[in-house]
Amino acid sequence: MNRQQRLSSILELVVEKGSVEVDDASRILGVSAATIRRDFDVLAKRQLLTRTHGGAVATGSSLGLPLTYKVAKDDKVKQRIAKVAAEMVTRHQIIGINGGTTSTEVARALAARTEFAPSDSQEHSPALTVVTNAVNIAAELTVRHQIKIVVTGGVARPQSYELTGPFAEEVLKEVNIDITFLGVSAFNPIMGAAANHEDEAKVNRQMVQRSKKVVVIADSSKFTRTAFATICSADQIDTIITDSGTDEEMLKKLRQLGIEIIIA
Amino acid sequence: MNRQQRLSSILELVVEKGSVEVDDASRILGVSAATIRRDFDVLAKRQLLTRTHGGAVATGSSLGLPLTYKVAKDDKVKQRIAKVAAEMVTRHQIIGINGGTTSTEVARALAARTEFAPSDSQEHSPALTVVTNAVNIAAELTVRHQIKIVVTGGVARPQSYELTGPFAEEVLKEVNIDITFLGVSAFNPIMGAAANHEDEAKVNRQMVQRSKKVVVIADSSKFTRTAFATICSADQIDTIITDSGTDEEMLKKLRQLGIEIIIA
DNA sequence: AAGCATATGATTGTTTATGCTCACTTTACT
DNA sequence: AGTAAAGTGAGCATAAACAATCATATGCTT
Numbered sequence: 001m002n003r004q005q006r007l008s009s010i011l012e013l014v015v016e017k018g019s020v021e022v023d024d025a026s027r028i029l030g031v032s033a034a035t036i037r038r039d040f041d042v043l044a045k046r047q048l049l050t051r052t053h054g055g056a057v058a059t060g061s062s063l064g065l066p067l068t069y070k071v072a073k074d075d076k077v078k079q080r081i082a083k084v085a086a087e088m089v090t091r092h093q094i095i096g097i098n099g100g101t102t103s104t105e106v107a108r109a110l111a112a113r114t115e116f117a118p119s120d121s122q123e124h125s126p127a128l129t130v131v132t133n134a135v136n137i138a139a140e141l142t143v144r145h146q147i148k149i150v151v152t153g154g155v156a157r158p159q160s161y162e163l164t165g166p167f168a169e170e171v172l173k174e175v176n177i178d179i180t181f182l183g184v185s186a187f188n189p190i191m192g193a194a195a196n197h198e199d200e201a202k203v204n205r206q207m208v209q210r211s212k213k214v215v216v217i218a219d220s221s222k223f224t225r226t227a228f229a230t231i232c233s234a235d236q237i238d239t240i241i242t243d244s245g246t247d248e249e250m251l252k253k254l255r256q257l258g259i260e261i262i263i264a
Numbered sequence: 265m266n267r268q269q270r271l272s273s274i275l276e277l278v279v280e281k282g283s284v285e286v287d288d289a290s291r292i293l294g295v296s297a298a299t300i301r302r303d304f305d306v307l308a309k310r311q312l313l314t315r316t317h318g319g320a321v322a323t324g325s326s327l328g329l330p331l332t333y334k335v336a337k338d339d340k341v342k343q344r345i346a347k348v349a350a351e352m353v354t355r356h357q358i359i360g361i362n363g364g365t366t367s368t369e370v371a372r373a374l375a376a377r378t379e380f381a382p383s384d385s386q387e388h389s390p391a392l393t394v395v396t397n398a399v400n401i402a403a404e405l406t407v408r409h410q411i412k413i414v415v416t417g418g419v420a421r422p423q424s425y426e427l428t429g430p431f432a433e434e435v436l437k438e439v440n441i442d443i444t445f446l447g448v449s450a451f452n453p454i455m456g457a458a459a460n461h462e463d464e465a466k467v468n469r470q471m472v473q474r475s476k477k478v479v480v481i482a483d484s485s486k487f488t489r490t491a492f493a494t495i496c497s498a499d500q501i502d503t504i505i506t507d508s509g510t511d512e513e514m515l516k517k518l519r520q521l522g523i524e525i526i527i528a
Numbered sequence: 529a530a531g532c533a534t535a536t537g538a539t540t541g542t543t544t545a546t547g548c549t550c551a552c553t554t555t556a557c558t
Numbered sequence: 559a560g561t562a563a564a565g566t567g568a569g570c571a572t573a574a575a576c577a578a579t580c581a582t583a584t585g586c587t588t
Contacts, residue, residue, distance in 0.1 A: 003545075004314065004321045005283055022565080032547050037566075053554065054565060135415060139403035142420040151399060151427055153417035153435040156406040163415055167435045171417040174431070267535075286575075296537050301576075317544060317575060340586080508588095 003039070006031065010039055014049050014058045021055040077219050077243045077264075078102050082109040084241050084264040085181050085217055089113070091127055096180035096207050099134035099162035099200070102217045103183035107137040111144050131175055133168050133203055136161040150175065157197065164199035172206045180211035182237075185227035187218050189253045192234045194227035201229035213238050220245030234259065265293065267303070274303055278313050278322045285319040310375060311407050323407075341483050341507050341528075342366050346373040348505050348528040349445050349481055353377070355391055357442040360471045363398035363426035363464070364447035366481045371401040375408050395439055397432050397467055400425040414439065421464065428463035436470045444475035446501075449491035451482050453517045456498045458491035465493035477502050484509030498523065 001009075006029055013020045013028070025036045040056045043049045049056045082105035089095060089110060097103050110128065126148035132138055133152040141149050152171040154163030182204060184193040193216060195201040208214050214236060220243050239260040251261055265273075270293055277284045277292070286304070290297045304320045307313045313320045346369035353359055353374060361367050374392065390412035396402055397416040405413050416435040418427030446468060448457040457480055459465040472478050478500060484507050503524040515525055 002283065002285070002316045002318050002321075004316045008321075033565085034548075034567090035546060038546085135399055135402040135406055135413075138399040138420055139425065142399055142422055142425055145422050149399075149420035150431070151415065151417055151420060153415050153431065156402055156413040156415060158406055158409050161403065161406055167414070167417065167438070170434060171431045297575085298538080298577095299536060302536085 001029065001031075006035075007039055007043060010036075010043065010056075011048060014056055019052070019055055019057040023054075025055075077245075078105045079109070080264040081217050081219065081241050081243060082106040084262060085215060086110045086113055088179065088215065089128065092125065093178040094129045094131065094176065096177040096211055097130060097132045097134065097137055098180075098183055098204050098207060099132075099137070099157075099160040100183035100185075102219065103134060103181060104137055104140075106181045106183075106217060107132070107134075107141055111141055111147065131172075131177055131207075133163040133172075133207070134161045135163060152203070154203070157200065159196075160200060162200050162203065164197075164203045168203045169206055172203070172210055175210060177207065177211040179213045179215060180207050182208065182214055182216050182231070184216055184218055184222055184231065186225040187216060187222050187234075187240070188226075188250070189234050189257060191226070191230055193231040193237065195229050195231055196227050198229040201231045204231045208232050208236055215239040215241060217241050219243050220247075223247065223250050265295075270295065270299075271303055271307060274300075274307065274320075275312060278320055283316070283319055283321040288319075311409070342369045343373070344528040345481050345483065345505050345507060346370040348526060349479060350374045350377055352443065352479065353392065356389065358393045358395065358440065360441040360444035360475055361394060361396045361398065361401055362444075362447055362468050362471060363396075363401070363421075363424040364449075366483065367398060367445060367447035368401055368404075370445045370447075370481060371396070371405055375405055375411065395436075395441055395471075397427040397436075397471070398425045399427060416467070418467070421461065423460070424464060426464050426467065428461075428467050432467045433470055436467065436474055439474060441471065441475040443477045443479060444471050446472065446478055446480050446495070448480055448482055448486055448495065450489040451480060451486050451498075451504070452490075452514070453498050453521060455490070455494055457495040457501065459493050459495055460491050462493040465495045468495045472496050472500055479503040479505060481505050483507050484511075487511065487514050 009029060010020065010025055013025065022033050022036050026033045029036070040049065040051055044051045044056070047059060050059050078101060081102060085106045086109035095110070097107055107130070110130065127146045129148045129150060130141060131150045131152070133154060135156055138149050138151045141147055152163050152168040154168030155165045156163055182193060185196045186194045195204060208231065216237050218240060223246055234257050237259055239262060240254060241262045241264055244263050254261055273293060274284065274289055277289065286297050286300050289300045304313065304315055308315045308320070311323060314323050342365060345366060349370045350373035359374065361371055371394070374394070391410045393412040393414060394405060395414045395416070397418060399420055402413050402415045405411055416427050416432040418432030419429045420427055446457060449460045450458045459468055472495065480501050482504060487510055498521050501523055503526060504518060505526045505528055508527050518525055
């Protein structure tokens with residue numbers, strides 16, 4: 001266990017429980033209290049937590065986006081969600097996909113759909129058209145000949161690989177999408193779907209507007225989180241695909257808004 | 265086990281487990297700790313992992329891409345050409361890059377320019393702006409925070425990863441490029457620069473027109489080949505970077521056209 | 529085949545991370 | 559308020575990791 005991992009673990013602890021004691025952290029992580037204090041200090045300096053006597057508490061920024069520290073471990077959950085999403089798609093549809101880890105899994109699941117594989121009879125129209133503003137998704141899918149990839153232009157954001165800005169918006173004005181699979185940073189009935197950055201939110205919003213049907217793909221953690229920039233209100237969402245970890249109360253509220261809920 | 269394989273293996277380890285110790289990597293790969301440290305350093309410079317004392321941890325960006333994009337193939341000739349090309353670039357310039365293997369090497373060489381690495385002083389303007397219609401290049405460079413990536417929209421072509429079509433052309437109308445590095449399928453004094461597909465040729469042509477200076481990057485085999493679609497005539501090219509395998513007669517003709525020839 | 533560039537491993541002095549002690553401060557309890 | 563207990567920061571010692579350097583080996587170019 002090196003320092004970075006320890007810092008990451010401390011952040012997880014503090015975000016999950018709201019606060020941590022020096023002693024507890026010391027015991028859990030197997031290092032001396034002095035080391036924990038030093039760790040707290042560096043995280044406090046980065047404003048990722050606030051020191052207290054005997055421990056540390058979470059700050060607003062630590063709840064928002066500890067992306068560098070986050071380890072991708074919900075893979076299984078996301079893959080199941082993605083598989084269900086991919087099964088909603090039928091031949092010749094136009095599919096919109098934005099950026100993010102869940103969206104990337106949907107793209108992979110789409111590519112794995114064997115029905116879309118090239119057939120002997122040389123078809124002229126592609127089996128599927130995917131419109132995306134995520135360059136990593138575009139790069140991955142480009143090798144599949146049976147899928148036509150349309151990329152919005154724009155400026156690439158390092159964290160999410162999403163293209164944003166006026167170029168992306170211009171392109172999106174000119175396309176018509178059957179289903180958009182929308183990955184979000186946070187979702188709840190009041191604020192709707194939200195992303196971490198206003199530029200991303202804007203492009204995603206436009207993708208939603210150009211789409212006949214919008215499917216939000218979100219593991220259960222997204223419903224207890226908040227994010228800076230709203231993409232669209234909850235009533236613009238047709239369907240949500242999530243996992244079984246979501247609170248029943250939340251699901252009820254969402255259903256009351258007329259949203260179809262699918263548990264993957 | 266050569267270096268490239270080792271770098272690739274290290275990335276696999278770090279992506280799978282989230283972090284690796286120098287000692288473990290040294291034992292697993294059967295090389296000295298000094299070598300592992302050097303390997304970590306080059307991967308850290310590419311921002312594919314983050315160094316820690318005693319090891320390295322995965323960065324957010326190392327999680328997204330399949331390994332084939334991360335591990336550079338070993339084409340010595342193209343790499344030398346690319347290195348010379350990258351050295352023509354100065355800070356804050358706007359660089360255009362089209363698709364293809366040579367172009368991809370130029371992008372990698374640009375990313376390796378240490379002068380562009382992020383400095384302590386938080387600069388607001390990016391060290392470099394890269395405009396490209398190749399999604400693989402965009403995906404690779406997106407992780408480098410010091411480079412601003414502008415992607416033309418368009419439809420992706422499987423063979424070259426290039427985006428083509430009206431969306432790409434609309435975006436290119438609105439940008440101004442200092443230097444375009446133009447990878448070609450074939451080049452000679454009579455037909456000029458040529459690509460394998462008319463759509464690619466059209467987009468590349470537009471990139472040339474939006475650019476103050478155009479540098480063709482072409483290994484010597486390109487001068488004895490032909491290709492279907494012309495991008496532009498030879499007199500629109502300012503400079504050609506090639507290897508020493510090119511026929512003297514050909515070089516003479518090119519120089520007569522006022523083209524600067526650089527042998528990498 | 530000679531020569532040059534690159535890759536690797538070993539060595540050495542330097543830096544960093546960690547745990548421990550101790551003098552001091554904050555908190556909690558009577 | 560006064561006192562005990564817990565927490566803290568500073569300094570110090572140790573072991574691990576590191577960067578720099580050099581020597582050797584490997585491989586590519588001419």
